[in-house]
Amino acid sequence: MTTKLLIYGITGDLSRRKLLPALKEIYATGEYDDMQIIGVSRRDVDVPALLQESLGDTSLADKVRVFSMDLANADDYVRLKEDINVQADEQLVVYMSVPPSATTQIVDLMGEAGINGPNVKLLFEKPFGMDLTSARDVLDRTARYYDEQQIYRIDHYLAKEMAQNIVAFRGRNALFARLWDSKNIQSIEIIASENIGIEGRAQFYEQTGALRDVVQGHLMQLLALVLMDIPEDFNWSELPKMRLAALQKLAPADPSKAIRAQYEGYQKEAGNPGSRTETYVSLELMSNDDNWQGVPMRLVTGKALKDKTTEIRIHLRKERESQSNQLTFHIQPNEGISMQLYVKKPGYGHEFETHDLSFSYPENTKLPDAYERVIVDAISGRKNLFTESGEVIRSWEILQPLLDAWSFDDEPIAQYQKSSDTSAVSS
Numbered sequence: 001m002t003t004k005l006l007i008y009g010i011t012g013d014l015s016r017r018k019l020l021p022a023l024k025e026i027y028a029t030g031e032y033d034d035m036q037i038i039g040v041s042r043r044d045v046d047v048p049a050l051l052q053e054s055l056g057d058t059s060l061a062d063k064v065r066v067f068s069m070d071l072a073n074a075d076d077y078v079r080l081k082e083d084i085n086v087q088a089d090e091q092l093v094v095y096m097s098v099p100p101s102a103t104t105q106i107v108d109l110m111g112e113a114g115i116n117g118p119n120v121k122l123l124f125e126k127p128f129g130m131d132l133t134s135a136r137d138v139l140d141r142t143a144r145y146y147d148e149q150q151i152y153r154i155d156h157y158l159a160k161e162m163a164q165n166i167v168a169f170r171g172r173n174a175l176f177a178r179l180w181d182s183k184n185i186q187s188i189e190i191i192a193s194e195n196i197g198i199e200g201r202a203q204f205y206e207q208t209g210a211l212r213d214v215v216q217g218h219l220m221q222l223l224a225l226v227l228m229d230i231p232e233d234f235n236w237s238e239l240p241k242m243r244l245a246a247l248q249k250l251a252p253a254d255p256s257k258a259i260r261a262q263y264e265g266y267q268k269e270a271g272n273p274g275s276r277t278e279t280y281v282s283l284e285l286m287s288n289d290d291n292w293q294g295v296p297m298r299l300v301t302g303k304a305l306k307d308k309t310t311e312i313r314i315h316l317r318k319e320r321e322s323q324s325n326q327l328t329f330h331i332q333p334n335e336g337i338s339m340q341l342y343v344k345k346p347g348y349g350h351e352f353e354t355h356d357l358s359f360s361y362p363e364n365t366k367l368p369d370a371y372e373r374v375i376v377d378a379i380s381g382r383k384n385l386f387t388e389s390g391e392v393i394r395s396w397e398i399l400q401p402l403l404d405a406w407s408f409d410d411e412p413i414a415q416y417q418k419s420s421d422t423s424a425v426s427s
């Protein structure tokens with residue numbers, strides 16, 4: 001089936017940095033030659049200049065064109081519908097690369113103009129709402145014109161190669177499949193540390209903060225992959241259901257177990273002296289699942305920290321204090337899995353030393369970028385790496401107690417030095 005890909009916000013930052021480069025790679029496979037890209041923009045766009053800036057060449061010039069319209073004008077959507085003229089044997093994939101505040105209106109007006117037939121798919125970027133109430137509103141509004149089946153909510157962390165590997169590793173290796181419960185696992189940590197600050201995204205970040213930006217989607221989804229049951233026969237289409245079941249068993253977060261902080265200099269960067277927006281958050285969750293009773297799960301994320309790394313650390317129960325017990329999923333960078341092992345130090349003595357037992361991909365392995373993956377999956381109708389509405393709601397339900405507690409807290413927020421280590425901020 002031929003695909004027409006409509007991108008709202010084709011001149012925006014996400015499109016330049018991620019989507020257009022991902023599309024270049026997708027065309028390079030030779031499997032999507034007949035796909036056409038129609039960018040939507042408020043103003044006229046010099047397409048070759050846009051491509052040159054984003055890709056360093058104009059190789060996609062014959063694939064991309066731009067339709068200029070006023071996003072608030074209902075008649076323009078009728079014009080758009082005529083212009084794209086989707087045939088019965090074609091599909092229209094619509095990528096909303098615009099701020100969430102703009103998407104609701106676009107969705108309504110597309111629906112009113114009749115751009116919502118069964119061959120239309122919508123791809124949304126997070127955040128899906130700003131709290132539980134607004135998330136419910138957003139989902140209800142979209143459901144007026146589109147079925148859940150047509151909606152693809154992107155969480156690019158789910159599409160990272162190593163996130164998918166959590167499923168493979170847990171399910172396909174008897175050693176680890178057997179270990180996967182509270183009898184053997186003592187605690188779980190998911191740590192996403194970034195060395196960059198807010199990089200000019202002050203307006204977005206001031207309304208968002210680390211909890212909404214990274215924990216609500218990315219880290220909750222990684223946690224769900226760690227906790228969920230592995231589908232029978234590795235049927236990947238069951239993944240959303242399995243993730244949801246795991247999220248449903250998580251208890252709402254306890255504010256007394258959460259820490260938030262802000263990096264020094266943030267307020268100046270954000271142009272808001274006195275801002276209490278958190279750029280760092282650490283929280284603990286517990287599950288009511290029989291398999292996971294009593295296993296604390298710590299989620300940590302922050303900006304302007306020492307390193308750019310995302311890791312899942314599984315701490316196994318020890319029989320003796322002197323045993324090694326950590327299994328690590330390196331989601332990025334150096335994608336792989338490692339475990340420290342004690343071995344006897346070679347020689348006549350009886351000392352021990354530690355070495356890594358590890359897996360990483362051979363150096364020249366090309367791991368598809370998460371955005372390539374989401375676009376290809378949406379085109380092919382594979383929904384397992386997208387967030388279903390139930391997961392969005394449950395994730396907000398779990399985190400809402402923190403948002404509520406913080407909204408009443410008018411103490412100045414704790415500060416941390418830029419380039420700190422995550423452990424230094426939490427202490």
Ligand code: BG6
Nearest residue numbers: 126156157194213214218310332
């Ligand atoms: C985005 C957040 O969803 O994820 C950003 O909005 C964050 O604030 C980014 O920097 C991190 O993604 P990645 O793939 O670079 O780890």
